[in-house]
Amino acid sequence: MDEKFDCIVIGGGVAGLSAAMTLARNNMKFLLIERGEFSGSKNVSGGVLWGDGLASLVPDYQDEEDGGWERFINHRRLTFMDGQSAFSIDFKSDHFEEKPYKGVIVLRAKFDNWLAGKVQEAIDASDYAEDSFIATSILVEEVLMENGKAVGIRAGEEKFHADCVILAEGVNNLLTRQVGLQDQYVPADYLATGVKEIIRFDRKVLEDRFQLDGLSGMSNEFLGFATDGIEGGGFLYTNRDSISLGLVLGMKSMREKMKPNDRKIYDILTHFKQHPAVKDMIRGGEVVEYSGHAVSTGDMRVMPKEVYADGVLIAGEAANLLMNSGKAIQGMDYALHSGVLAAEAVIDAKKKGDFSAASLKQYREALEDSFVMKDMRNFQKAVHFLHSEQLFGMVPNLVCDFGRQFFTIENKPTPKTGKMLSNAVKRHSSYTELLKLGIKGARAL
Amino acid sequence: MSMKKMSIAERLGTVSYVNQGKSEAKPHILVDTDICNHTCPHKATTYVCPANCYTIDEAGKVHFQFEDCIECGTCMYACDQNAVTWHYPDPESGRGVKWNFG
Numbered sequence: 001m002d003e004k005f006d007c008i009v010i011g012g013g014v015a016g017l018s019a020a021m022t023l024a025r026n027n028m029k030f031l032l033i034e035r036g037e038f039s040g041s042k043n044v045s046g047g048v049l050w051g052d053g054l055a056s057l058v059p060d061y062q063d064e065e066d067g068g069w070e071r072f073i074n075h076r077r078l079t080f081m082d083g084q085s086a087f088s089i090d091f092k093s094d095h096f097e098e099k100p101y102k103g104v105i106v107l108r109a110k111f112d113n114w115l116a117g118k119v120q121e122a123i124d125a126s127d128y129a130e131d132s133f134i135a136t137s138i139l140v141e142e143v144l145m146e147n148g149k150a151v152g153i154r155a156g157e158e159k160f161h162a163d164c165v166i167l168a169e170g171v172n173n174l175l176t177r178q179v180g181l182q183d184q185y186v187p188a189d190y191l192a193t194g195v196k197e198i199i200r201f202d203r204k205v206l207e208d209r210f211q212l213d214g215l216s217g218m219s220n221e222f223l224g225f226a227t228d229g230i231e232g233g234g235f236l237y238t239n240r241d242s243i244s245l246g247l248v249l250g251m252k253s254m255r256e257k258m259k260p261n262d263r264k265i266y267d268i269l270t271h272f273k274q275h276p277a278v279k280d281m282i283r284g285g286e287v288v289e290y291s292g293h294a295v296s297t298g299d300m301r302v303m304p305k306e307v308y309a310d311g312v313l314i315a316g317e318a319a320n321l322l323m324n325s326g327k328a329i330q331g332m333d334y335a336l337h338s339g340v341l342a343a344e345a346v347i348d349a350k351k352k353g354d355f356s357a358a359s360l361k362q363y364r365e366a367l368e369d370s371f372v373m374k375d376m377r378n379f380q381k382a383v384h385f386l387h388s389e390q391l392f393g394m395v396p397n398l399v400c401d402f403g404r405q406f407f408t409i410e411n412k413p414t415p416k417t418g419k420m421l422s423n424a425v426k427r428h429s430s431y432t433e434l435l436k437l438g439i440k441g442a443r444a445l
Numbered sequence: 446m447s448m449k450k451m452s453i454a455e456r457l458g459t460v461s462y463v464n465q466g467k468s469e470a471k472p473h474i475l476v477d478t479d480i481c482n483h484t485c486p487h488k489a490t491t492y493v494c495p496a497n498c499y500t501i502d503e504a505g506k507v508h509f510q511f512e513d514c515i516e517c518g519t520c521m522y523a524c525d526q527n528a529v530t531w532h533y534p535d536p537e538s539g540r541g542v543k544w545n546f547g
Contacts, residue, residue, distance in 0.1 A: 035536055037463070041543050042516065108547030137536040172518035174533070188522040195495050197456075198546045242546075251523050255489040260501050264492045270450055282448055289546045290456035292495030294518035 003131070005031045005162035007346050008153055010140050010175060012039035013108075014049070014332045015316025016168035017115045018339030019346075020134070021057055024122035026347045030132050031160055032119070033153070035139040040112025043170070044293040046194065046235050046244060048073065048103050048219055049111075051333040051371075055100030057340070058118050062099050068114025070239040071217025072101035075210075079277070080396035081225040086277035087396075087403040088220075097216070105217050105237045106332070107198070107244070143167075143179050143312070149356070150179065150311035164311045164355045166342050168335075171294050173304070173318040181304040181314060188251035190302035190320075192232060195269050195292040196246030199285035203241040209281065210238050219328075224396025226272045228263075230254055231392055234272050235329070236281065245282065247272055248295060248329065250387070265292075295331070298323030298383040300376060307367065308360040313342040321372055325379040326386055326445065334372045341366040385444035390429070390437055398428040453497045457513050460496075461543045463536065472511045473534035473541065474498075474520070480528035481507035489523045515542045 007023060009016045012034030020032045036042040049069070054061055061067045074096035079088040096102060116134060123132045142154040143165055152161035167175050171191075176182045201209070210218050222234030231250035236243055247269055254265065263271075272278060296302060296317055303320045307313065315321075316335035323330050345363035349355045367373050385391075405420040415423075425431060464470050476499070481488055488507055490499040496513040499520065514534075521531040534541035 035533060037536075037543060040547055042541070044517075044544060044547050109544040110546070112547075139533055139536055172516075172521065172531075172533075174531075185525075185527075186522060187525060191522050193493060193495060193517065193519045251493065251519065254493050255487055255523055258489075258492045260488045260491045262492065264453070264497065265495050266453055266456060266497075273448065274450075279448070285448065287448075287451060287456070287459060289459045289544070290451075291460070291544060291547065292515055292517045292519070294522060 005029050005160065006350055007164050007166060008033065008160060008162040009166045009168060010153065011168035011170060011316075011318070012036070012116055012134065012136070013043050013112055013168060013170060013316065013335065014115070015318070015335035015339040016166070017112065017119050018057055018336045019166050019168060019315055019343040020119045021122055022340050022343035023346065024119060024126045024132060026343075027127040028132070028347060028350065029128040031162070032134045033138050033140055033155065034134065034136045037137055038113050039116035039134075039136070040109040043108035043112055044194065044196070044291045045106070045108055045332060046196070046237060046246065046329055047106055047108065047332065048237060048328065049106050049332040049336070050103045050328055050330050052100040052102055053333050053336040054104065057336060058115070062101060068111040069104040069106050071105045071212065071215050072096070073103040073105065073219050074216045075218040077218065077220040079220060079222045080399040081222060081275055081277065082397045082400040083225055084276065085400040085404055086275070087399045103219070105219070105239060105244070107239060140175065143175050145179070148310055150309070164313065164346055164349065164360070166313045166315055166346065167318050168315045168339060169318045171296055171317040171320065173314070176304055176314055176318050179309060179312055181306055181309060181312070186302065188255060190297055190299035191251050192248045192295050192297050193251055193254070193265060193292060194246055194248045194295045195265055196244055196290070197269070197287045198239070198242050198289040198291075199245055199282055200242040200288045201285050205284065206238065206241055206243070212238060222272070223391060224393070224400070225275055227392055228268050228271050229393060230257055230268060231387060242288065243282070243285070245273070245278075248324070250297070296320040296322040298325065298376065298379070300380060306364070308345075308357060308363050310357045311355050313345060313360055313363050315339045315342040321376070323376050323379060323383065324386060325375070325382040330375075337370060337372055338367060341370065379444070381444040385441055388437065388440070390433070394429050395437070398424050401427055457496060460515060461545055463534065463541045463543050464539070470512070470540040471535055471538045473532045473539050474509070474511050474514060475530040476509040477528045478507050478509060480526050485526045485528065490520045490529070493519050493523045495519065512540055514540065
């Protein structure tokens with residue numbers, strides 16, 4: 001393949017495939033390179049693809065008999081836990097059943113592979129059906145530069161040339177570092193590690209246990225006991241016949257609060273599974289896959305210096321576009337949208353015949369105008385607030401203490417609710433501390 | 446019946462790897478364990494790695510093996526001592542993970 005491509009997309013995850021879909025639909029000649037045996041084979045997420053972006057990428061996905069997604073979310077729950085109790089805020093509504101869905105649960109090995117199939121269909125329908133490709137099992141080792149401009153890539157001995165390169169390589173963004181947009185060493189401060197198990201059930205058992213109807217699904221996040229004193233939280237998402245159960249744990253917090261020859265990261269997952277409320281949810285299930293992956297937290301201090309350069313665009317988590325604002329962990333929706341915007345900048349660059357940084361700057365502007373950067377900028381305080389020590393211990397303990405008093409009925413005089421609350425506050429904190437935290441939280445959210 | 450506690454070996458037993466049958470694979474991560482053993486104040490890789498690739502023996506020495514690595518990237522960030530050189534595995538000659546669910 002000596003011929004030059006309009007664009008080479010590196011990475012066949014959500015960002016890369018969304019970019020590729022957009023390129024194919026606009027009759028661009030491109031090469032997408034995925035290092036795994038198939039798209040998704042190297043990818044892990046929690047994972048919910050929030051928002052309705054997928055409907056614009058694959059309009060009929062909701063009606064497909066066996067689309068790449070698992071379940072749509074119509075039930076959300078946030079659970080505070082101490083060692084014995086679980087106190088949840090629970091929201092279920094019919095409005096979630098309106099299409100397009102506002103969140104679908106996915107398993108990446110299946111979902112990305114399905115999406116890659118849709119991209120191939122778009123390629124087949126394009127002017128470059130014979131000249132655009134999805135290539136797998138190829139590791140890109142280098143972005144080729146000429147006079148400070150990206151002109152292609154090298155994989156082993158082979159070189160491929162293009163007018164520009166979209167880096168959609170995920171959070172472990174080695175090529176983004178190679179082209180100088182991110183430091184060679186990225187510190188642990190703004191990153192976390194996710195560990196997860198896929199636990200399989202008889203489908204009927206799963207549906208009854210979690211009150212699922214058809215393809216409806218639930219997302220449950222956990223704060224407190226789940227992470228055993230480490231910064232982070234737990235999650236549970238229902239798939240078709242399994243659940244994804246896991247933790248996201250701050251790397252810096254782990255480094256500081258754990259020590260050698262003691263508990264390890266996966267012991268915390270075991271600890272989470274021992275909680276009485278979690279035990280009841282996973283009873284009788286079979287662990288069919290254990291997984292883990294580094295994940296950005298949404299702190300913008302970890303982002304690359306810029307998301308474009310001469311002949312280069314960075315999309316998805318390679319640009320650390322991911323945010324945990326406390327409401328949800330959003331990453332795949334950002335990946336999808338940034339992939340589309342990067343591809344649109346490439347399409348316009350082709351029209352202009354100009355792939356310089358000045359031309360590709362359009363991508364940054366579009367990203368800033370979109371919900372991706374607007375939300376990340378708006379909720380930086382929320383991201384910082386979520387690092388508050390109290391959220392992983394004091395707050396869940398206090399909430400559960402109050403819950404235990406409030407929901408326990410005994411044959412003796414019942415104190416007023418206010419008294420119960422002040423009991424709980426005194427045992428775990430003080431009104432001054434709570435007020436300070438409340439103000440910080442109110443500003444953040 | 447509640448679920449029994451799983452060991453890390455049992456957990457990793459659920460993971461599929463590339464070139465699983467090959468006896469020799471090219472390591473994709475290089476660790477200078479001299480740094481771990483002589484200068485590192487925390488040895489964090491030995492407790493943050495989800496695949497237990499970093500272990501400490503009875504003498505307190507750090508050992509690394511790449512065969513169980515799930516390419517998560519954690520060690521590349523958790524090590525602030527410049528002991529970890531991290532690459533992706535070569536699809537042909539390396540190892541690395543192949544998720545069934547992901």
